[in-house]
Amino acid sequence: MKVSKERRSEHRAAILRVASRLFRERGPEGVSVAEIMQAAGLTHGAFYGHFESKEALLCEVLAVMLAEASDQLRDLGPGGLDDYAQGYVSRSHLDSPGEGCAVAALGGDVARQSAAVRSAFTSGLKMFLDAATETAGGCEDARSLALSRVSQLVGALIVARAVRSSDETLALELLGSITTAE
Amino acid sequence: MKVSKERRSEHRAAILRVASRLFRERGPEGVSVAEIMQAAGLTHGAFYGHFESKEALLCEVLAVMLAEASDQLRDLGPGGLDDYAQGYVSRSHLDSPGEGCAVAALGGDVARQSAAVRSAFTSGLKMFLDAATETAGGCEDARSLALSRVSQLVGALIVARAVRSSDETLALELLGSITTAE
């Protein structure tokens, strides 16, 4: 049955919201269109009225997540990258990939996705790295420092999440080594 | 038709070898049992004579790859972690995930795999991190330094591979920022 324009846009926003969480929690191949739609309170058939394909949804989700992360980082102001790093290696970030950094949650999958998805990720990441550079502190090689810092954060979180359920101590040690070093 | 014991063990080794490459290239869900067996020169039905399940194969592949990487790192001797890092951020490692580090290629997938797979990965990673600590150099906080260094390498390679086809310059910049910093 038809639905008001307002409801329709609420539905679209709900799909994006739940997809954003589910993709990060389970990976692009670990979630089905039907699951996303069910979590959004709709049936699977309605999906293609909102998005051209599952792949198109992933592109949009990546773009939104990375834009939001860039804005959040920029809002922290000069030197904010250190604050960001502190939250990044926190216990809650380790435990909640569905609400955390898209790069850590989906970065390993992106290389295997279609060109459209890789392109969307790359555009978003550029924005994020620019924001990281701006908030890295005033030194001349801020860009290089920001890039290596982001690499470190992403790597530590990915590896910590991989070992977390088998060896929580090691997971926390990996995250702890970031703030300790440098 | 039956095959000599020698051939049988050659077949098993071939399955492990091609699975090791294909899993790293395409991820655990991106390769089918039939593809692995075809690449090994067999038909899919023979798979279950060698391994209990696809999951069991992944466990064994992870254990083998991480043990080999640990040995290679240890063979570099004291201070070898720096040599290892140099090869790690190389152009050829960026371009050949199928022959490269298992942590970078599969680390992002491990958290979503079964408990058995996560356990196999964790055991292997512990060995690798011990080897990294031994070769990190003589300072007192060698362990912490080794962990943060490995995180940095893994993160940089994962992100560089994600953006590589859309922005090769950025991929190389990410890898370059590792050797530059610190």
Added chain:
DNA sequence: TGTACATCAGTGAACGCGCGTTCACTGATGTAC
């Protein structure tokens, strides 16, 4: 050593299943008068 036969590695058809996507249909929305 030579032969008869039990073993068992590999084959390929078949299984149930879940996936992404399509589409005829339903009925509320919102527009034209």
Added chain:
DNA sequence: TGTACATCAGTGAACGCGCGTTCACTGATGTAC
């Protein structure tokens, strides 16, 4: 403003497909005599 009707968002059955896994069968291996 009230009514008749065209529009179109959502529904759910259906599609083709590829997946992991099973299994009856084949025929070479390797053992017992």
